[in-house]
Amino acid sequence: MSTAAFWVLFLAFVAAFAAQVATRVRLIAAAPNNFAVDSLPFRVWRFVRDVLLQVRTIRERPLTGLMHAFVFWGFVAFGGYTTVEFLYGLGIVDLTQTNWFYAYRMALTPFAIGVLVGIVYLLIRRAFVRPIALGDHVSLESIVIALFITTLMVTFLLAFRLEEGTAAGHVNWWVHVLVILAFLALIPASKHFHLVVSPITVFLKSPELGNLPNLDFEKEQVGLETLKDLGSKMVLDAFTCVECGRCQVNCPAWGAGKELNPKKIILQTQDALLAANREKKLGEIYSETVLWQCTTCGACENQCPVGIEHLPIVIGSRRGLVSNGDAPEYLGSMYNNLERRSNIWGLGYDQRTKFVQAAGLETFDAAKHDVLVWLGCAGSFDADFQKSLRSLFDILRARGVRFGVLSKEKCNGDPAKRTGNEYMYQELATGNIEDLKAAAPKKILTSCPHCVKTIGQDYVKFGYQVEVVHSSVFVEELTREVARSAKAEDARGAKASVEREVVTFHDPCYLGRYAGKVDEPRELLARFGADIKEPVRNRDNPYCCGAGGGLLFADKEEEPGSRISDVRFKQLRDTGANTVVTACPFCSIMLKGAQASAQVDTQFVDLMTYVNGKLQGRGQ
Ligand code: SF4
Numbered sequence: 209m210s211t212a213a214f215w216v217l218f219l220a221f222v223a224a225f226a227a228q229v230a231t232r233v234r235l236i237a238a239a240p241n242n243f244a245v246d247s248l249p250f251r252v253w254r255f256v257r258d259v260l261l262q263v264r265t266i267r268e269r270p271l272t273g274l275m276h277a278f279v280f281w282g283f284v285a286f287g288g289y290t291t292v293e294f295l296y297g298l299g300i301v302d303l304t305q306t307n308w309f310y311a312y313r314m315a316l317t318p319f320a321i322g323v324l325v326g327i328v329y330l331l332i333r334r335a336f337v338r339p340i341a342l343g344d345h346v347s348l349e350s351i352v353i354a355l356f357i358t359t360l361m362v363t364f365l366l367a368f369r370l371e372e373g374t375a376a377g378h379v380n381w382w383v384h385v386l387v388i389l390a391f392l393a394l395i396p397a398s399k400h401f402h403l404v405v406s407p408i409t410v411f412l413k414s415p416e417l418g419n420l421p422n423l424d425f426e427k428e429q430v431g432l433e434t435l436k437d438l439g440s441k442m443v444l445d446a447f448t449c450v451e452c453g454r455c456q457v458n459c460p461a462w463g464a465g466k467e468l469n470p471k472k473i474i475l476q477t478q479d480a481l482l483a484a485n486r487e488k489k490l491g492e493i494y495s496e497t498v499l500w501q502c503t504t505c506g507a508c509e510n511q512c513p514v515g516i517e518h519l520p521i522v523i524g525s526r527r528g529l530v531s532n533g534d535a536p537e538y539l540g541s542m543y544n545n546l547e548r549r550s551n552i553w554g555l556g557y558d559q560r561t562k563f564v565q566a567a568g569l570e571t572f573d574a575a576k577h578d579v580l581v582w583l584g585c586a587g588s589f590d591a592d593f594q595k596s597l598r599s600l601f602d603i604l605r606a607r608g609v610r611f612g613v614l615s616k617e618k619c620n621g622d623p624a625k626r627t628g629n630e631y632m633y634q635e636l637a638t639g640n641i642e643d644l645k646a647a648a649p650k651k652i653l654t655s656c657p658h659c660v661k662t663i664g665q666d667y668v669k670f671g672y673q674v675e676v677v678h679s680s681v682f683v684e685e686l687t688r689e690v691a692r693s694a695k696a697e698d699a700r701g702a703k704a705s706v707e708r709e710v711v712t713f714h715d716p717c718y719l720g721r722y723a724g725k726v727d728e729p730r731e732l733l734a735r736f737g738a739d740i741k742e743p744v745r746n747r748d749n750p751y752c753c754g755a756g757g758g759l760l761f762a763d764k765e766e767e768p769g770s771r772i773s774d775v776r777f778k779q780l781r782d783t784g785a786n787t788v789v790t791a792c793p794f795c796s797i798m799l800k801g802a803q804a805s806a807q808v809d810t811q812f813v814d815l816m817t818y819v820n821g822k823l824q825g826r827g828q
């Protein structure tokens with residue numbers, strides 16, 4: 209075939225590619241712009257780590273991730289080769305006979321072998337092993353793409369063996385370039401479009417997990433109601449999904465047999481966008497039931513290898529529903545409690561005052577105190593959690609930490625924010641910020657991971673910035689001398705015999721995943737005589753207790769599937785440890801509820817109570 213024929217084929221396939229890409233670009237451009245490039249150094253570092261080095265992909269699924277990385281690295285390495293072959297085919301310039309191109313071809317050989325090994329592995333996995341995350345049917349398109357990539361590598365390697373200018377050499381060359389062109393035309397409409405867009409999506413992903421910018425009521429923002437309200441990053445996300453199912457298999461709601469599947473949410477967004485009815489209500493696309501099943505645990509977007517953010521869509525849609533008065537009934541009573549009494553249980557603040565007095569707590573004074581202890585709703589009203597706080601106070605006093613509390617506290621607003629009641633969240637948050645500004649603490653200490661996230665990260669969006677530390681982190685630092693003296697005793701051969709006990713630790717999502725604090729609780733437990741039996745799903749990828757996103761208040765009897773807390777409780781039981789240590793009041797409530805249903809004998813201990821018990825046992 210002539211150069212002219214090659215031009216015709218080239219232009220036809222490129223036009224097919226461009227038309228499909230243009231549709232997607234138009235949809236992204238039509239969406240309200242919510243692209244952000246703040247925290248540039250972090251974004252560049254994450255791009256190098258997760259795109260160029262494929263660290264996230266390999267870390268989560270080592271063998272499959274490595275095979276995928278071989279294909280990706282080969283794809284990048286072959287970019288120059290493909291360009292040179294096309295320049296030659298189009299008659300623009302012939303660089304194929306240069307020495308450097310010969311050397312480059314030789315250097316590509318190990319990449320070609322790597323791609324072949326990788327793609328055959330992925331093909332077998334997809335066609336025969338078929339893990340549940342990939343869906344219940346074999347995608348024909350994936351098989352075709354895998355065969356295309358195999359053909360490209362085989363024809364590349366064959367070119368070394370075939371004489372140039374022979375018929376076999378010609379056929380081999382044409383098969384190679386025609387497969388590239390067919391590949392080009394196929395990818396925009398397939399999940400392989402992620403090859404083109406995922407580097408951009410990863411770069412644009414917010415550095416903050418579960419990033420939910422405040423709504424601006426002056427601009428009449430009410431959240432996401434219809435397809436046209438989705439921001440540009442959300443639309444880009446919808447076209448980036450590689451359908452790997454990592455979000456799905458890590459979602460606790462899906463794991464407990466509920467309807468919610470975060471992968472489906474992204475694919476439904478994609479289908480709806482391409483169907484081009486921009487007025488369609490989001491509640492009709494995803495179903496309202498599904499939107500209220502999310503615990504906001506963050507596992508989906510944390511696990512996604514291509515930078516997709518699910519929570520802005522889920523919570524944005526909840527905002528839209530709440531603004532139309534479509535929140536579930538159980539939230540109605542919680543909102544009522546927040547509105548009337550500024551706490552989730554609707555209890556009178558005299559109860560908090562009684563606790564504050566009984567625990568001998570002083571009102572915070574920046575000139576006198578080192579830290580402000582934030583009690584939170586649970587600390588103010590939940591008798592069980594107040595025991596944990598008393599333990600924390602004992603530890604602080606024994607180590608001479610000067611602390612105080614606010615004379616009044618409102619709920620930090622997390623349950624309102626994560627359920628989409630942005631107006632109520634902003635009322636609570638701005639009220640608290642006013643009080644905090646007046647008190648002017650340099651550091652806030654709290655035992656509630658939700659308070660860490662909300663006060664430490666969400667309040668920054670109102671311009672209020674303060675260091676917020678979880679008690680596990682603070683107390684770990686505070687008790688390091690215990691570890692040092694144990695080491696010194698060890699060195700002298702005079703180590704006191706410390707009775708060890710087997711426990712399991714449940715990482716709260718808002719501590720392990722959101723705040724990344726996974727070592728400090730373990731360090732504390734080990735320091736004070738615990739041998740930890742890790743449950744499945746631990747550290748920065750825990751399985752949620754089921755309380756987040758307002759689901760603490762949902763009627764568990766009404767829920768389809770199992771209860772998330774029951775699933776987690778079973779995982780903790782399966783470790784064989786009879787003691788479960790928790791570090792979040794809401795995890796504790798949920799898991800104790802699961803224990804009561806299971807009617808088994810498991811001991812629950814809050815981390816601070818555990819540590820204080822051991823310290824007092826040692827007379828420290
Ligand atoms: S945040 Fe958690 S519960 Fe919600 S969709 Fe993602 S994984 Fe599922």
Ligand code: SF4
Nearest residue numbers: 449450452453455512
């Ligand atoms: S949203 Fe991300 S994790 Fe989920 S299937 Fe798509 S690419 Fe995979």
